[in-house]
Amino acid sequence: MSTAPMTREQAIDELVWANRILVNENVLDGFGHVSVRDPERADRFLIARSIAPALVTAADVLGCDLDGTVHDAQERRTYMERFIHSEIYRARPDVLAVVHSHSPALIPFGVTGARLRPICHMSSFLGSLTPVFEIRLSGGESTDMLVRNAALGRALADTLGPHPVALMRGHGGVAVGVSLPQAVFRAIYTESNARLQAQAMALGAVEYLSAGESGAATETNNGQLDRPWQLWKQRLVEAGRAP
Amino acid sequence: MSTAPMTREQAIDELVWANRILVNENVLDGFGHVSVRDPERADRFLIARSIAPALVTAADVLGCDLDGTVHDAQERRTYMERFIHSEIYRARPDVLAVVHSHSPALIPFGVTGARLRPICHMSSFLGSLTPVFEIRLSGGESTDMLVRNAALGRALADTLGPHPVALMRGHGGVAVGVSLPQAVFRAIYTESNARLQAQAMALGAVEYLSAGESGAATETNNGQLDRPWQLWKQRLVEAGRAP
Amino acid sequence: MSTAPMTREQAIDELVWANRILVNENVLDGFGHVSVRDPERADRFLIARSIAPALVTAADVLGCDLDGTVHDAQERRTYMERFIHSEIYRARPDVLAVVHSHSPALIPFGVTGARLRPICHMSSFLGSLTPVFEIRLSGGESTDMLVRNAALGRALADTLGPHPVALMRGHGGVAVGVSLPQAVFRAIYTESNARLQAQAMALGAVEYLSAGESGAATETNNGQLDRPWQLWKQRLVEAGRAP
């Protein structure tokens, strides 16, 4: 199982794959972004400049510090919402990768009272509580919904707390992990869980994974992250979309 | 961000891309059409001759005036429903591009009391009211549902009013913009909003964007229309469907 | 607009395209079949030998009479359910093409009290009544659900009556037309109508097309069948699945 890559170059390579996998698996579209903590200095993270994730190559990756300041020899810009990443990395030393998406099945759960819960073992990491970020509490009634400064980033990181996933009302969500394969796995299976949970709720009362089941299944899955990661890479190759 | 193109030739080029993008993103199928106001004379618009949007090339584009009269050296015909375009361009000097589609997720909202509202920031342009055009009010009980003359076109433009989008009962909808990328963006994200809103309504009461959030998010999105536009073009290239 | 082809050869060519279009547009899968009345003798129809529709070539087409007897120099067999076709051609001299499918969105409407009705102008041909064939009435409680003899075929043709479409409980449906493009158009848009109608019913009370609207829209659409037919052919070419 791949964990934090050894070198910055390896991290950048994995980040490019992560961008393209998330598009190919329908978690990202023209928007959203994924980052990885710089393996050579923990106070920075690597993220693409402000382009559509499907188009990211290694040359598009730049460094950003935990204040959201870009460090790039070519003076390029990254995404306005880089504070999602910077503040989560600051608040969560355990987190080495962050995905922010507009993953479609998450939206309905972010705008209703329905709470996301683990409907099967693949999404056991969700545990018994997935928090929902309400930007009105920190940003007021008339934001443009974007986490465009450090204060909003901190509020999102507070909502996320120790969880692997948080939804964002009227916007999407974040998934974090100790590696890019884990954060990507969580982003993909959160989307899948939301879709299946909505279907199940239409059929009747739902029996979710127990806390014990969630914990045990997550430990097992964490040992198997390489299998889907290789498959998702293979699908990109087949689709002619490999970096 | 691209605004109204400089020359007629550039507008035609963008119009061909718009046709193919809207098919590739599942807004148009064998029917529906998109137009752009002629940048060289505001009393005409450019639209394809009457063929399936997926097949449109620059050679298929012709000019039409605001009375719906085609001006074409080859004397070709365009779509019967050109009055959707002519009357919206007449009523709305601010509009430089119009999409008419049978976008599938819009149909259920056009035939029920459920009103389309912005469920996330990407579709914030919807604002608090999306009107529904009822052709029976101006055309009577037994039309063929088509906006096939200037009077029906005017009635549709009246229903649209100052809004970016109107639904058409039992038919589809229109999306307008100050440029083709903006009208296309609105058409694609209106479809997405309808699909997600229906899912959310099945889960419980829905918290929509506030008026303040809608306004602010729309202003932000308007500054970012080029990113998805480039992505949608790239997807066409990948699919071997570029013009 | 193409009507009944001139020669048997042209009819066979169109039949091969129809088979592949219906697979490509998700109406047929490994099962289901489409036929055309032999333009050179009205008491026979042309249909593929018993193979998956996606694989049909001109060499696979054979003739069958209205008793369901195959006339083929190579003595090949066709589908067990050829009686769907033979009895509809016998009962309906106006019908020149028949599609039988397991089109997925039809199944829920065939097994519940919900009745299929035209939700938009593209499926206006459905009119105010789409009958449902209940095989138990003529075949008893323990059939294998297949229309495997002339008596069951007659019962299905009786249920169809003068309508363009009938559903078959727990099985699928049939769509008929005065040409292959019309029967294919009806099969594809019946599937689309069922999918959209189910979504609309979940939102609230549905306003369907009035009888007058259905009639007028159908007349208009009948004059435009060539446009989607050419598009569906083009999609097959793009997908590398043209005959």
Place this chain on the structure above:
Amino acid sequence: MSTAPMTREQAIDELVWANRILVNENVLDGFGHVSVRDPERADRFLIARSIAPALVTAADVLGCDLDGTVHDAQERRTYMERFIHSEIYRARPDVLAVVHSHSPALIPFGVTGARLRPICHMSSFLGSLTPVFEIRLSGGESTDMLVRNAALGRALADTLGPHPVALMRGHGGVAVGVSLPQAVFRAIYTESNARLQAQAMALGAVEYLSAGESGAATETNNGQLDRPWQLWKQRLVEAGRAP
């Protein structure tokens, strides 16, 4: 119609196709597995080493006995959940092939009181009862949901009983058959049935196949398994994913 293959080599070839078909038809993703009883010794079955099903080639297939012990010259490992297969083969001498999947539409039926029943003739094999495996009854409240030992495998085989399909709560399901084409057919059409049944239940009370219809249709379908099998292979070839 293909039944149990003659030689081990032929069985391995069919197993590789089965793996790839099940991925291509959206029954398997990065996880899940399919096996076939060794035609040369009934106390062993053939299954891939522990890799994603889409990637399986003949060289990846190894033998496993009914205690779950792998017999492989290269000493490779297979899936942790091989006990699903070993215990079903032990309990059911009639079973020659087993599919275990996380087939998405099954999940909602496994976690609610809604019971899967045959909604159309293609899935008639479901009969009047599809059991649901509750791992808590034999494994307790805190398993990782996996059938990772012989005791859990036996409990699953007990739940399956004489049925063709069993669901697994919060996990997926199993489908068995007298051949790989039959087990694959059942896995694919169980997924289809679940999707359509959920849609039908949203429309109203559902009329399922009667016991007599289920039995008769299954007998008919069992004589036609080769047609979809050839089609599914053809789709793999078209997609460039043939072994």
